[in-house]
Amino acid sequence: MARASTTSDTFNAVAEPRRREILSYLAGAERPVGEIVEALGLEQTSVSKHLRVLRNVGLVRMRCQGRQKLYRTNAEAIRPLHEWAGTFERYWQHQLHRVKARAEAMALQGLSDLKPSDTKLKEK
Amino acid sequence: MARASTTSDTFNAVAEPRRREILSYLAGAERPVGEIVEALGLEQTSVSKHLRVLRNVGLVRMRCQGRQKLYRTNAEAIRPLHEWAGTFERYWQHQLHRVKARAEAMALQGLSDLKPSDTKLKEK
């Protein structure tokens, strides 16, 4: 099997770089498809297809106006993602504290026993 | 062409539900692969492959201990995602304010001119 249905999942929808660009572009204001095409330099059919995916997961809203269709980002649909990522916040803060504490401890010791073989400085 | 290289992108890495499960499971503590397999009820080879993807984008860290390999989530690598989603925060707040304002306006008017044909209640 391949990846589990991209089309119906917010995480998969934003995994595509162009879709993220579109979301950012449509965050502040409503725009017709043509403007997106021009602004982002993409093919029209490509934009239409990305918009379709984004609509299916509720990341954008559409409104018809004459022969144009105005799209805008539905920012609320991005919240779940923000919140999911936020559940890890306490952990990265924890890690930062550890790093900071270690740095301070070393400073107190005047880095006297800091030997390359002893440290995990290669972190990264 | 298909989707642009999933393996080297954080957004794509977390697009996979099982990988998200693994990240959550490894957020608090270091664990050997076997425990992940057992805890999440996945195939061992599948877990290994997901861990590989997660490692490639820095979402997990690995440490060898005897014949085990201990993995843990590198929460910091999730921050960019959190921050990206956070750039939309002002917009969803904005939308909430609009909704609230409209609701209050309607309340003030006693909903006198609220007609089904007039509203976009069919919104989903």
Next chain:
DNA sequence: TTGACATATGCCTATATCGGCATGTAATGT
């Protein structure tokens, strides 16, 4: 009605994935 404009959709191909299975590799125990 005819035609131009704005957007959507269908078909096709190349590619990238996930999962399953078998196998490879490294560390430990006997």
Next chain:
DNA sequence: ACATTACATGCCGATATAGGCATATGTCAA
């Protein structure tokens, strides 16, 4: 040295996707 444990990797098939192209749909204008 050999078996066992703990993971990783390679190959395969099924599927889903993105992009390109042609075309369909829908709206306005003359």
